[in-house]
Amino acid sequence: MTTFDPQPSRRILLAGAGALGFSGLxxxxxxxxxxxxxxxxxxxxxxxxxFKHADGYYYLTGSVPEYDRLVVRRSRTLxxxxxxxxxxxxxxxTEGKLGxxxxxxxxxxxxxxxxxxxxxxxxxxxxxxxxxxLRCEGRNALTGxxxxxxxxxxxxxxxxxxxxxxHHKGVxxxxxxxxxxxxxxxxxxxxxxxxxxLTLGRPPVRLTVPTLDWEVRGFKVAEAPAVLIRNGxxxxxxxxxxxxxxxxxxxxxxxxxxxxxAQGSWTKSPAPVFVSSSETGVWGPGHNSFTVxxxxxxxxxxxxxxxxxxxxxxxxDPNRHTRVQRLYYKPDGTPDFGVPAGAxxxxxxxxPLGRPGAFLRVDGEAVGVGGGALATTQLRQKAGAGGAVxxxxxxxxxxxxxxxxxxxxxxxxxxxxxxxxxxxxxxxGVSFQAPGGGYLTHRDGAVVVGPARDVGARKAATFLVx
Ligand code: AHR
Numbered sequence: 001m002t003t004f005d006p007q008p009s010r011r012i013l014l015a016g017a018g019a020l021g022f023s024g025l026x027x028x029x030x031x032x033x034x035x036x037x038x039x040x041x042x043x044x045x046x047x048x049x050x051f052k053h054a055d056g057y058y059y060l061t062g063s064v065p066e067y068d069r070l071v072v073r074r075s076r077t078l079x080x081x082x083x084x085x086x087x088x089x090x091x092x093x094t095e096g097k098l099g100x101x102x103x104x105x106x107x108x109x110x111x112x113x114x115x116x117x118x119x120x121x122x123x124x125x126x127x128x129x130x131x132x133x134l135r136c137e138g139r140n141a142l143t144g145x146x147x148x149x150x151x152x153x154x155x156x157x158x159x160x161x162x163x164x165x166x167h168h169k170g171v172x173x174x175x176x177x178x179x180x181x182x183x184x185x186x187x188x189x190x191x192x193x194x195x196x197x198l199t200l201g202r203p204p205v206r207l208t209v210p211t212l213d214w215e216v217r218g219f220k221v222a223e224a225p226a227v228l229i230r231n232g233x234x235x236x237x238x239x240x241x242x243x244x245x246x247x248x249x250x251x252x253x254x255x256x257x258x259x260x261x262a263q264g265s266w267t268k269s270p271a272p273v274f275v276s277s278s279e280t281g282v283w284g285p286g287h288n289s290f291t292v293x294x295x296x297x298x299x300x301x302x303x304x305x306x307x308x309x310x311x312x313x314x315x316x317d318p319n320r321h322t323r324v325q326r327l328y329y330k331p332d333g334t335p336d337f338g339v340p341a342g343a344x345x346x347x348x349x350x351x352p353l354g355r356p357g358a359f360l361r362v363d364g365e366a367v368g369v370g371g372g373a374l375a376t377t378q379l380r381q382k383a384g385a386g387g388a389v390x391x392x393x394x395x396x397x398x399x400x401x402x403x404x405x406x407x408x409x410x411x412x413x414x415x416x417x418x419x420x421x422x423x424x425x426x427x428x429g430v431s432f433q434a435p436g437g438g439y440l441t442h443r444d445g446a447v448v449v450g451p452a453r454d455v456g457a458r459k460a461a462t463f464l465v466x
Contacts, residue, residue, distance in 0.1 A: 036383070037079040037293075037346045040306075040321030045071075047104040047162075047224065047287040048322040050081070050301040058291065059107055059141065060084075061116070062303075065318030067101040067126075068092050070116055070134070072141050078293055078324060087142035090134055092120065098132060098148075099123025104162045104224065104287065107141060110172075114141040115149070115197055119161035129159050131176060133197050150198045154190070156181055162287075165194060166227040168234060173260070174200060175207070175236065177223035185210050185220035189238055189252075191260060205261045207252055210240055214272045215250065218242025222250070224287040230298070231333030232256045239286035240272065244314040247284035249274035249302075249337065273337045274300075276308070279375075279395045280342030283308045284320070290327070297466075298327040304340050328374055328466075338374035339394070347378035347394050350463035352442055353426050360447065360463065362393035367401060367408050369442040381421065388418035391432070401447075403434050408447040425458035430465055 042048065048062035057074040060081050064071060069091045073084040093099045100121020108115050114136035119129045131152040138144030154160055156178065163176035174194040177187040188209045193201035210220045217240075224239040236252040251269040258265035276283045288302040303320040310317045325341040328349070341347050350360040358369050359377035371377075381389040382400070390400040390413065400416025401408050408417075419432035419440060431452070432440040438449040439461035452461040 035077075035079045035082070037324065038082070039323045039325070039341060039343055039346060041078070041082050041324050042073075042322040044318050044320070045322045046303045046320035048301055048303060049106045049164075049289045050078070050291045050299075050322070050324070051107075051289065052291055053109065060322070061105045061107050062322060063103050063105070063320075065316075067103060070102060070105050070118060072107060072116075074142065078291075078299070081322075085142075089116070089136075089141065089144075089146050093123070095123050097122050100126030100128065103129065106164055108165050110165070110197055113137075114139075114144065116141075116146065117152070117163045117165070119163075127159070129161050131160050131163050135197070152176075152197075153199050154178060155203060159187065161187070162224045164225050164227060164289075166229070168229060168256070168260070173227075175225040175227065177221075177225070177238075180206065183209060185216075185222070187221055187223050189222045189225055189236070202261075205263055207236065207263070207266055208238070208250075208268055212240075212250075212268075212270070214246075214248060214275075215240035217246040218244065226288045226290055228290045228298070228327075228335065229256060230335070231329065233333065234258075234260065235335060236266075237273070237288050237290075237335075237337075239288070242314060243284060243286075243320075244310055245276045245283040245305075245308045247286040248272040248276070249286055249288060251335070253334065273335075274302070274340065276304075277339040277342070278308075280339055280397065281306060282323070282340035282342055284314070285323075285340040287320075291324075293326070298335075299324050300327040300337065302340070306343065326466075336374050338378065341378065341380075341394050342397055344392070344397070345380040345382060347380040349377050349466045350379065350430075351466065353424070353429060353459050353462040353464060360391075360442075362396060362401075362410055365410055367410055367447045368445050369447060370445060384418035386418075387420075389421050389432075390416045390418055392416070401440075403436070403438075403449045406438070406449055408440065408449060424462040424464075425452050426455075426462035428464065429462045431461050431463065 045062035050060045059074045061072045073086040075081045075084040098120040103119040105118035116134040133149040134146045135149040136144040158179045160178035172194045175191045189207040190204040192204035195201035210222045219242045226237045228235040234254045251273045254265040282304040285304040328336045330336045361377045363376045378394045379391045382392045384390045392400045402411035403417045425431045434449045439452045441461040452458045
């Protein structure tokens with residue numbers, strides 16, 4: 001029986017609305033579209049799966065701190081997930097099987113019905129974790145009637161969790177984490193075709209065992225696979241180590257035309273691709289999923305905490321919040337995860353018109369235009385007074401671009417320049433007008449503010465946002 005939790009915290013929206021001068025609270029999709037996408041998107045929802053379904057809704061499900069129920073929310077916009085009503089579609093029984101911890105759900109539309117895959121322990125043995133599936137009678141996942149379809153059958157009766165499903169070249173694939181008898185790890189990753197919602201089409205291939213130092217910190221873990229198929233490759237991001245600040249993402253890669261069931265088709269990133277950041281204040285980033293924003297741009301979804309030091313068992317610290325940021329790619333077509341972006345509006349990149357591959361960038365005290373590490377080119381447009389924006393580098397939270405004598409530098413927030421964002425002077429993108437009337441622009445790699453009286457100047461003062 002579906003119930004709806006009381007309205008989730010509107011702290012985020014109020015903060016956003018106040019800053020942006022919105023009156024009242026965003027209730028419907030229309031108002032929600034005006035709300036900025038602000039991290040954390042949803043507090044205390046770990047292991048979040050966010051995806052855009054064919055019905056046009058974004059769906060979100062994830063682990064709740066109590067590990068006692070399955071919840072789903074949906075919105076026409078990513079930002080709307082922050083305030084969307086949350087349906088409780090199932091609660092664990094008070095006794096017996098599935099009465100233990102309820103972890104890492106994923107919602108999938110299979111064979112014309114919603115299916116919820118999740119990991120569950122038993123009452124009295126809460127860590128006897130196995131993977132189960134609920135099936136929904138009805139097309140609305142939030143209000144339909146859910147019932148237990150059964151337990152997913154894997155080759156071993158052992159700890160298994162964090163399953164995901166993806167489709168590639170006509171095959172419905174099942175990827176999950178499991179402890180394999182004879183291998184002294186907490187979990188490894190496995191892959192097999194899915195024959196029915198509960199059965200595999202053939203014995204699985206073992207994709208990876210945690211052996212590298214960044215995979216075995218606290219616990220020997222490879223879990224939470226998330227699949228992205230782009231640029232002729234199949235990428236599987238996965239999470240490693242203990243769920244504290246050492247939690248991080250690794251990446252498996254196979255050619256999209258390869259035999260995915262051959263271990264040799266897969267290569268593992270030698271280093272983690274996404275780790276805690278003291279600069280941005282995000283710790284233990286992981287258990288990710290992938291989606292696209294309203295413009296079709298790739299988005300990384302993950303959880304992370306705002307603090308490094310945890311009291312007690314990290315698994316029972318409730319503050320793994322759902323966060324999102326755009327996902328970019330390196331010149332070779334592999335995803336560039338960068339760093340977890342931190343609290344506030346999600347950042348953008350600003351490329352001067354006519355300078356593809358160059359971006360507005362802040363590296364320490366240096367403000368310039370060029371290439372370099374992704375994180376140095378990501379700035380958030382913080383809402384300032386009267387609709388103006390402060391351009392805040394994600395690696396310098398609390399700071400912003402400031403104009404002094406026509407030169408642009410970095411300074412503390414209260415000294416930062418509030419720019420008026422306008423339609424790009426060259427007819428596309430955006431431009432930023434300083435209080436004195438000049439525009440943010442660049443000359444010989446330096447970032448300055450100046451007039452934009454001719455075509456060339458207007459072009460130099462125009463930035464394409466990505
Ligand atoms: O959040 C509960 C469990 O903790 C998730 O299933 C797993 O990915 C993590 O280790």
